[in-house]
Amino acid sequence: MYLANNDANHDPIASVYNAIGIASEAETIALILEQLMLKHLSKEAHILDIGCANGQLVQQFHIRGYQTTGLDCSEKLLHYAQINAPESKFILSDIRKFESLPTYDAVFSRNTLGFILNLDELTTVFRNVYAAMHNNGLFVFTIVTVDSVSRESLLEDFNICDITDKYVYLEEGKYNPEERTRELKSTTFELINGMWKRSDSTLLDKAYFSSEIQSALENVGFIEINHYNSKDFGDPTPTGEDCFVCRKPSLTR
Numbered sequence: 001m002y003l004a005n006n007d008a009n010h011d012p013i014a015s016v017y018n019a020i021g022i023a024s025e026a027e028t029i030a031l032i033l034e035q036l037m038l039k040h041l042s043k044e045a046h047i048l049d050i051g052c053a054n055g056q057l058v059q060q061f062h063i064r065g066y067q068t069t070g071l072d073c074s075e076k077l078l079h080y081a082q083i084n085a086p087e088s089k090f091i092l093s094d095i096r097k098f099e100s101l102p103t104y105d106a107v108f109s110r111n112t113l114g115f116i117l118n119l120d121e122l123t124t125v126f127r128n129v130y131a132a133m134h135n136n137g138l139f140v141f142t143i144v145t146v147d148s149v150s151r152e153s154l155l156e157d158f159n160i161c162d163i164t165d166k167y168v169y170l171e172e173g174k175y176n177p178e179e180r181t182r183e184l185k186s187t188t189f190e191l192i193n194g195m196w197k198r199s200d201s202t203l204l205d206k207a208y209f210s211s212e213i214q215s216a217l218e219n220v221g222f223i224e225i226n227h228y229n230s231k232d233f234g235d236p237t238p239t240g241e242d243c244f245v246c247r248k249p250s251l252t253r
């Protein structure tokens with residue numbers, strides 16, 4: 001089952017996504033997040049990962065002793081998440097429709113909010129996150145912005161080709177500067193019982209201006225909004241990722 005009704009359906013590539021296995025990447029990201037997020041949390045903190053996919057990062061939070069919940073709109077990815085992070089809780093939901101009482105001390109999201117294709121809906125997502133957080137909670141997310149230092153390479157057209165004995169992953173990305181959208185076309189082949197199974201998917205994501213993101217966060221009520229590149233926190237990749245860090249006030253207005 002896939003709940004989101006825009007072009008973000010990850011179900012067709014879920015199995016190969018899980019086979020690619022980003023466990024080592026998740027470890028690296030968790031090390032960066034120790035600086036950016038985890039050191040500001042108490043040991044009992046409850047973290048929600050939005051767009052948790054196959055749960056690799058949720059498991060990293062769990063290993064570090066936090067209460068952990070993952071949310072994703074892809075039932076197929078959550079199937080793998082439950083295997084990869086068996087002690088954590090998972091919620092099948094479209095984040096645009098997610099309703100929760102204040103429950104979480106921190107909300108994290110990586111490479112997911114760009115799939116929300118317009119600013120009104122992104123603001124709704126920020127509002128839903130705000131409602132789900134305890135006062136003084138921390139909200140940390142990565143998103144591609146148009147005006148970031150890393151935009152040159154992130155918004156170029158690209159091709160990825162990953163061939164192994166068990167799967168083949170092909171991805172083509174094309175950026176449309178007028179719409180500020182990237183079309184990400186993937187084709188996967190997976191060896192199942194001696195037969196190669198082909199799946200295709202087309203995803204669309206949006207590059208926002210950092211000023212648009214900043215204003216949307218402010219309008220919802222977030223404070224102490226900061227914008228970093230993850231390289232500032234030890235990310236070894238050439239471009240790093242745009243990271244926003246903000247807080248829900250201690251006493252909500």
Ligand SMILES: C[S@@+](CC[C@H](N)C(=O)[O-])C[C@H]1O[C@@H](n2cnc3c(N)ncnc32)[C@H](O)[C@@H]1O
Nearest residue numbers: 004008010051053072073074094095110112115
């Ligand atoms: C590119 S993956 C990123 C996964 C992971 N956070 C990471 O960084 O490796 C994006 C994930 O967001 C999920 N997603 C996209 N739109 C969503 C929505 N509206 N609500 C909930 N999840 C969504 C997809 O199903 C997918 O698992």
